[in-house]
Structure formats: structure tokens, C-alpha cells
Amino acid sequence: MTLTGTGGIDRAAHRRLDEAWLAAAWSHPTTRVFVVSGGQALIEDTGDGCTELVTMPSFDAPVTESHRYFLGVDPEGVAYFALQKDALPGRMDDIARPAGLREAGVLLPERDAELLVHAVALENWQRLHRFCSRCGERTVIAAAGHVRRCPACGAEHYPRTDPAVIMLVTDAHDRALLGRQVHWPEGRFSTLAGFVEPGESIEQAVVREVGEEVGVEVPVEGVAYVGSQPWPFPSSLMLGFTARASSSRIQVDGHEIGEARWFSRDDLRAAFASGEVLPPSGISIAARLVERWYGEPLPRPGR
Structure with a gap:
């Protein structure tokens, strides 16, 4: 599989500033969450020759000291979030394993690969652009992870491509x-x-x-x-x-x-x-x- 961004995820950018909608989406029972750390996430083999991204309901997600990024909604209306953490969560089994895009991209279905690409790109940008390029002040996360704002000079900074x-x-x-x-x-x-x-x-x-x-x-x-x-x-x-x-x-x-x-x-x-x-x-x-x-x-x- 080649990473083409055709996994059917609607990024729903118009929802990124809607805090009420984001809160409702986060608490919805169908919402799925995965952790990204250092460009990696957990993947697992399903036993039928397929591999998938390890996701969890939001109420099981390790939200303490995490940055939360809204990634979009699939055709069934399921919302997806990524949590940026300093380390991937441990698992009680030996099925899940950490993987970066170079390995996971050829194994995951298009939807999961698209979600992981989005999350890894945001995580890398967030880690490397914590300070305002205009005044040097530390910036804060906005727009569900897609903007960093400077509280000192008001500048907005966007992910670089x-x-x-x-x-x-x-x-x-x-x-x-x-x-x-x-x-x-x-x-x-x-x-x-x-x-x-x-x-x-x-x-x-x-x-x-x-x-x-x-x-x-x-x-x-x-x-x-x-x-x-x-x-x-x-x-x-x-x-x-x-x-x-x-x-x-x-x-x-x-x-x-x-x-x-x-x-x-x-x-x-x-x-x-x-x-x-x-x-x-x-x-x-x-x-x-x-x-x-x-x-x-x-x-x-x-x-």
C-alpha cells in the first residue's frame, strides 16, 4: 500500500474551533483514540492476515498530561482523536507492538494509515514549534491541535509542509x-x-x-x-x-x-x-x- 490519503476520513476542519462539538465528540461512546509518541503508535495483527491501528474508547484513553488532536470523522460518523504522549502505553498482551510509518504504512488499511500520517505530522510539528517565531514566547495549542497561538503578540502558527x-x-x-x-x-x-x-x-x-x-x-x-x-x-x-x-x-x-x-x-x-x-x-x-x-x-x- 502507498500512503495516498484516500482512506475516507473527513477531517471536518470546521469543527476544530467548536469546543462544544469537540467535547461532545470526545465523550461519545463510538469515538476512537490512539496514542502517538515519537512518530510511533501501537499496531496489532488481527489474526486473519490483517494489521490494524490499536485504538480505544475515549474513556479508556490516558489523557493525563496529553495533547489531544482531532483527526476527523469516518463515513460511519465515528470521530478519531490522537493523544501525544512522551511514551506509548503498555499493554498486558504481546500482540500489540510499536511501529512507525515506514513499517505500519505498508501493513495498515488505508483508513488507519491516513489517521497515523495525520497524527505523526501534527506530533512532529507540535514538538518542534513550541515558541513564537516573532517574539520567542511559548505558544499554546488551538484548533484541536492544528494551530499554535502566541499569547504575547497574538501570532498564529500553522503546520509546515x-x-x-x-x-x-x-x-x-x-x-x-x-x-x-x-x-x-x-x-x-x-x-x-x-x-x-x-x-x-x-x-x-x-x-x-x-x-x-x-x-x-x-x-x-x-x-x-x-x-x-x-x-x-x-x-x-x-x-x-x-x-x-x-x-x-x-x-x-x-x-x-x-x-x-x-x-x-x-x-x-x-x-x-x-x-x-x-x-x-x-x-x-x-x-x-x-x-x-x-x-x-x-x-x-x-x-
């Missing part, structure tokens, strides 16, 4: 360009990616990043948008593209990319089969971009 582009580049022979970051293990290849700079369009960012990382030229008219993915590691939004190269000579920068290669579909299939190349993580939109070109699902560990 950093746009990043990720692109599958192909050439005139319909080969795909995949690269290995310098800190990745040998054989781990994926699409190229990078952050959008100030004053730059997303198409310009695709052209610049491909040129900087591997020296391949991509005309801006050869860039096409495919889709997006929330990527709270810690606060990015991945914007997926395809791009058609006008040159094929590779010159890696050696700083971010240690190796890059052109692959035909047969090349990549053989490299997967031999173990020479490891596919991109199934949690990432990179896998979706490669599969879109490849024409079939990529192999997964253990298959």
Missing part, C-alpha cells in the same frame, strides 16, 4: 532512470527526488533536480504530473511526476546520488530476479511511479 518533487525519468528508448543515494545499501534503487526551492515552480524543480543529481537534461515541456503523497518524514508533501529526458549521459553528483542507471523493463526484471537491484519501498509513491511504467507490481520482500 515542505513540497518535494519525485520523478520517474524515461528516455527516447523508454528506459527508466533509477538512482541509488549514497547512504543506501548496495542494490537499492529508486526514482530521483528533491525539494522545491523558493521562487521555483514544481516543473522547474524537476528539471533542476535531475540535472543536479545525475546530469541528465529534461526539458520542462517533458514534465507531467502524476499524483501526490503525504510524507511526514518529517513534514513533506511528495509531488509525483514523469519526465522525458532529452539526453542520456549520466554524471552523478556523488553527494546525494552514488550510482544511477538506465533500465529497460527486461533489464529491471532480470535485476530484481537476481537480487542485483532491490525495489523501492512499497510505502513510497516511488514504487507507484515505477510500477506505472513497469506494467506490473514490483516484487516485495518475502514474496
Whole structure:
């Protein structure tokens, strides 16, 4: 599963300032709550081959010294909250285990993954932005966890999202360009990616990043948008593209990319089969971009 934000949760942003509604939702018997701490939450295997987020009724939630975030409502009208705490709660059984998004994202159903993405992104922002950037005063949480207000100067601060582009580049022979970051293990290849700079369009960012990382030229008219993915590691939004190269000579920068290669579909299939190349993580939109070109699902560990 790729994190796409299509789990059916209505974020109900218009309710975030409605304290009476939030209080009623919190006390409703169907409301579900989970704890997030350090980018992790508890997940458990259900015994039928599925994995789910461990949630609890609000009256069982450990609310002492917690920050409470309203995440939204599902199609059945169930409200969801996350509690930020310094540690995950202990369990009397050995079924539940802590997991971050990189593990949980490929195991959880879309709804649970969407809830966890939202909660982890809010938790990270809340932990790192406790003071006003205008006057330095400590800020307070508002809007059910989606705003921090400064009691001294009145400034309001909102969660930050950093746009990043990720692109599958192909050439005139319909080969795909995949690269290995310098800190990745040998054989781990994926699409190229990078952050959008100030004053730059997303198409310009695709052209610049491909040129900087591997020296391949991509005309801006050869860039096409495919889709997006929330990527709270810690606060990015991945914007997926395809791009058609006008040159094929590779010159890696050696700083971010240690190796890059052109692959035909047969090349990549053989490299997967031999173990020479490891596919991109199934949690990432990179896998979706490669599969879109490849024409079939990529192999997964253990298959």
C-alpha cells in the first residue's frame, strides 16, 4: 500500500474551533483514540492476515498530561482523536507492538494509515514549534491541535509542509532512470527526488533536480504530473511526476546520488530476479511511479 490519503476520513476542519462539538465528540461512546509518541503508535495483527491501528474508547484513553488532536470523522460518523504522549502505553498482551510509518504504512488499511500520517505530522510539528517565531514566547495549542497561538503578540502558527518533487525519468528508448543515494545499501534503487526551492515552480524543480543529481537534461515541456503523497518524514508533501529526458549521459553528483542507471523493463526484471537491484519501498509513491511504467507490481520482500 502507498500512503495516498484516500482512506475516507473527513477531517471536518470546521469543527476544530467548536469546543462544544469537540467535547461532545470526545465523550461519545463510538469515538476512537490512539496514542502517538515519537512518530510511533501501537499496531496489532488481527489474526486473519490483517494489521490494524490499536485504538480505544475515549474513556479508556490516558489523557493525563496529553495533547489531544482531532483527526476527523469516518463515513460511519465515528470521530478519531490522537493523544501525544512522551511514551506509548503498555499493554498486558504481546500482540500489540510499536511501529512507525515506514513499517505500519505498508501493513495498515488505508483508513488507519491516513489517521497515523495525520497524527505523526501534527506530533512532529507540535514538538518542534513550541515558541513564537516573532517574539520567542511559548505558544499554546488551538484548533484541536492544528494551530499554535502566541499569547504575547497574538501570532498564529500553522503546520509546515515542505513540497518535494519525485520523478520517474524515461528516455527516447523508454528506459527508466533509477538512482541509488549514497547512504543506501548496495542494490537499492529508486526514482530521483528533491525539494522545491523558493521562487521555483514544481516543473522547474524537476528539471533542476535531475540535472543536479545525475546530469541528465529534461526539458520542462517533458514534465507531467502524476499524483501526490503525504510524507511526514518529517513534514513533506511528495509531488509525483514523469519526465522525458532529452539526453542520456549520466554524471552523478556523488553527494546525494552514488550510482544511477538506465533500465529497460527486461533489464529491471532480470535485476530484481537476481537480487542485483532491490525495489523501492512499497510505502513510497516511488514504487507507484515505477510500477506505472513497469506494467506490473514490483516484487516485495518475502514474496
